Amino acid sequence: MLDLQRCIMQAAMKNTLSRPEQITRRVRAWCRELGFDGVGFAHTRLEKYEARLMEWLDGGMHGEMHYMAAHGDKRSRPAQLVEGTVSVISVRMNYLADAADPWRVLEQPCLGYVSRYALGRDYHKLMRKRLQALATRMERAFGPFGYRAFVDSAPVLEKPLAEQAGLGWIGKHTNLINRASGSWFFLGELYTTLPLPPSAPQSDHCGRCRRCIDICPTQAIVAPYRLDARRCISYLTIELKGSIPVELRPLMGNRIYGCDDCQLVCPWNRFARLSGESDFRPRRGLDGAALLELFGWDERQFRRKLAGSPIRRIGHERWQRNIAVALGNNDYSPDIAAALDKKRDDPSPLVREHVRWALQEMERKRRAPGAPGAKRGD
Ligand code: B12
Ligand code: SF4
Numbered sequence: 001m002l003d004l005q006r007c008i009m010q011a012a013m014k015n016t017l018s019r020p021e022q023i024t025r026r027v028r029a030w031c032r033e034l035g036f037d038g039v040g041f042a043h044t045r046l047e048k049y050e051a052r053l054m055e056w057l058d059g060g061m062h063g064e065m066h067y068m069a070a071h072g073d074k075r076s077r078p079a080q081l082v083e084g085t086v087s088v089i090s091v092r093m094n095y096l097a098d099a100a101d102p103w104r105v106l107e108q109p110c111l112g113y114v115s116r117y118a119l120g121r122d123y124h125k126l127m128r129k130r131l132q133a134l135a136t137r138m139e140r141a142f143g144p145f146g147y148r149a150f151v152d153s154a155p156v157l158e159k160p161l162a163e164q165a166g167l168g169w170i171g172k173h174t175n176l177i178n179r180a181s182g183s184w185f186f187l188g189e190l191y192t193t194l195p196l197p198p199s200a201p202q203s204d205h206c207g208r209c210r211r212c213i214d215i216c217p218t219q220a221i222v223a224p225y226r227l228d229a230r231r232c233i234s235y236l237t238i239e240l241k242g243s244i245p246v247e248l249r250p251l252m253g254n255r256i257y258g259c260d261d262c263q264l265v266c267p268w269n270r271f272a273r274l275s276g277e278s279d280f281r282p283r284r285g286l287d288g289a290a291l292l293e294l295f296g297w298d299e300r301q302f303r304r305k306l307a308g309s310p311i312r313r314i315g316h317e318r319w320q321r322n323i324a325v326a327l328g329n330n331d332y333s334p335d336i337a338a339a340l341d342k343k344r345d346d347p348s349p350l351v352r353e354h355v356r357w358a359l360q361e362m363e364r365k366r367r368a369p370g371a372p373g374a375k376r377g378d
Pocket of ligand 2: 171172206212262267
C-alpha cells in the first residue's frame with residue numbers, strides 16, 4: 001500500500017516538474033553548476049539563416065571547407081540531423097584567460113600570435129562531457145527523452161541557434177556577442193525531443209560601428225555580417241591545407257594560429273569576463289612565445305608539447321608553414337635567415353615553398369632595408 005502511495009506521489013511530482021517552464025528553470029540551474037556561462041532555448045526554424053548560408057556557399061566563401069557544403073539540409077534543419085528534434089538547448093562557455101597582452105604580442109614580430117581560444121586545452125571534449133552530464137541529470141529528473149550533444153562537431157548552425165536562444169546577436173564580424181560578456185566564448189548544443197519554450201532573442205547592438213571591418217588585416221569581412229573565409233587568417237592558418245596565397249602572406253604579420261583582431265577591437269569585449277576554467281589557461285608559454293623557438297620544434301616535440309591543445313589538429317607541417325610566413329614578415333635578421341636556411345630543403349614541399357618565400361623576403365629586406373615592405377608587413 002505504502003509503495004503504491006509512493007508511486008502515485010512520484011508520478012504526480014514528475015508531472016508537475018516536467019512542465020516546460022519548470023524544466024527550463026532546472027536546466028538553467030544545472031548549467032550554472034556545470035560551469036556554463038549561459039544557456040538558452042531555441043526552436044528549430046532557421047529558414048532566414050538557411051538562405052544566407054546558401055548564398056555564402058554559392059559565393060564559394062567557404063573555400064576548401066567542403067564539410068560546410070556537404071550534408072544537404074542537415075545543417076540548417078536540426079530534425080534532419082537528429083530525428084524528432086523540436087528544441088535546442090544552447091550553451092556558451094567563456095574562454096578568455098589571464099594571458100600576455102595580445103596587442104603587445106601583435107606588435108612584436110619576433111613573437112608568434114596564437115588566437116585566445118587556442119592558448120589552453122581543447123574545448124570540444126570538455127564541453128561535450130558537460131552537455132552529456134546535463135542530459136543525464138535531465139533524464140533522471142524528467143524520464144527518458146531523445147537528445148544529442150554537439151560542440152563544433154557536426155553540421156550544426158551554432159551561432160544562429162544561439163542567437164535564437166537569446167545568448168547574444170551575430171555581430172558584423174559574424175561572431176556571436178553577448179551584451180554582458182562580449183564574444184570570447186564557445187558554443188555547444190543539446191538537440192532534444194522535449195518541447196521547451198524558446199527564450200527571447202537579443203537585438204543587434206552593432207549600430208553604426210564598423211571597427212572589426214576596418215581592422216581586419218586581410219579585409220576578410222567583405223560586408224557587414226559577411227565573412228569571406230578564403231581571406232580570413234583563421235582559415236588560412238587552421239583550415240587551409242595547401243599553400244597560403246602569396247599576396248595574403250605579408251598581411252598576416254605574426255599570426256601563426258587563428259586571428260582575433262575583429263574581436264580585440266570590438267567595444268563589447270570591454271565587458272568580457274575571464275573564464276573560470278583552469279583548462280583554458282595558456283600552456284607552454286603560447287601567449288607570447290618566440291617564433292624561432294616554435295620553429296625549432298621537431299615533429300615529436302610538436303606532438304608532445306601540444307598534446308591536448310587544439311593546435312595539434314593542424315599537424316607539424318602546417319605549423320611550420322605558418323611560422324615560416326611569420327618569420328618572413330620580420331625585418332632582416334641573420335638569426336632568422338639562418339633558421340630558415342636550415343629548412344630550405346625540408347622534405348615537405350609545403351614547408352619548403354613557404355621557407356623559400358620567407359628567405360626571399362629576408363634577402364629583399366637585407367638588400368633594401370629602407371624600402372617599402374622592409375618593415376613588418378601587417
Ligand atoms: C566554418 C567556421 C569557421 C570559418 C568561417 C567563419 C564564419 N564566419 O563562418 C573560419 C575558419 C574562418 C572560422 C574562424 C573563426 N571561428 Co569558427 N567556426 C566555423 C563553424 C564550424 C561553422 C560556422 C558557419 O556556420 N559558417 C557559415 C556562415 C554562412 O555563417 P556566418 O558567416 O556566421 O553567417 C551567418 C550570419 O552572419 C548571418 N548572416 C549572413 N549574412 C547576413 C547578412 C545580414 C544583413 C545579417 C543580419 C546576417 C547575416 O547568417 C549566416 C548564416 O547563419 C562554427 C561551428 C559551427 N558548427 O557552427 C565555428 C565557430 C563559429 N567558430 C568560432 C570561433 C571561436 C572562431 C574564431 C574566433 C577562431 C579564431 N580566433 O581564429 C574565428 C572567427 C573569425 C570570424 N570573424 O568569424 C566559434 C564562435 C563563437 C562565437 N562567440 O561566436 C564557433 C561557434 C565554434 C564554437 N563551437 O564555439 N570559423
Ligand atoms: S566591432 Fe563593432 S561592428 Fe564589429 S561586431 Fe563589434 S560592435 Fe559590431
